[in-house]
Amino acid sequence: MLNVISNVPFLVIGIIGLILCHYGNYFKLSLQGEVWGWTFFYIGVAAVGFGSSYYHLQPNDARLVWDRLPMTVAFTSLVAIFIMERIDEQKGTASIIPLLLAGIISILYWRFFDDLRPYAVVQFVPCIALPLMAILLPPMYTHSTYWLWAAAFYLLAKILEAEDKPVYELTHHVVSGHTLKHLSAAVVPVFLTLMLAKRTIETERVSLFMVWRSSWTKVRKDEIRVQSSEYHVVSNQE
Structure with missing residues (x-):
């Protein structure tokens, strides 16, 4: 049951992010592509709250699609956002739909052909590429270190997921690594939301x-x- 309840933070932060994206432009997004990119990101985050809960209520491959699909939408949206901010605005905006489609196709490919390789590429390449881009490429905005904090908590989430049973035993069967994985992963959009709220245009890139x-x-x-x-x-x- 904790694997279900621990998805609530995704829903909360996803809805908050969507509201702040569009209510009075609280995040002061200067590019139309950014508005779309962050909108899809927060839709994906909020949908994780539903999809992951739906899967964990009765785990099976059919329901796992709805667990993985929202995460893929969030990941691919971040890649497009990074292209906009760090490489080229127009290319980043143009990449939103193709990247989202690539993520969706990777899920369908896994479901129909039982092959996780395309999905693994969609999920794990951004985990490597985004922190490297955050470090090596000049930012458009201030507070770039928040990207690295977000990446660190996602890495922690993957570690907790891998150590699911040892964590469960360590906590005397109170909470599993998978539950803590959900909570750690939910911190990722929290950091990104704080970044959006605080950042300004970087005068010296x-x-x-x-x-x-x-x-x-x-x-x-x-x-x-x-x-x-x-x-x-x-x-x-x-």
Whole structure:
């Protein structure tokens, strides 16, 4: 039953995100493509609340389609959003429908041909590509680190899913890893919603990698300067 109840946060944050996307443009989305991309994302998140609950009430392959489909909509929407923000606005907008269709087709292919490979590509490639893009490509907006926090919680969710039984035993059969996986995964749209609420247009588009590199270089220079000063003090004392 906890595997069902733990899906409620998806429904809540999905509905909140949809409202904030369209009510007075609270997120201040500057591109029409972004409005569509984030709308599909939050629709996918809200639908996870229904689809995953429906599956866990009576697990079987027919119901699993409705568990995986909303997640695929959310994933593919994020890829399109990233293309808009980090590569090209028009290409990102044009990619929304093809990416959504690719995700849906991967689900249908699995259902009819019992082959998970296309679905695995649709699900796991973004898990690798999006954090890398967040680090390496200059952002259009501030608060890019929220993408990495979201990715970290999704990674935690996958770990909890893989360690389902050990977590269940560790908690003395109170809560399973799969239930905690739902809660951890629900934190992902929470971070992205906070990012949308806080961010502004980035005036100086510098990638996180370059920011980190600059900070590391400055730290190293400060360390060398301190060591040099200490050396001169010791030398003068001698």
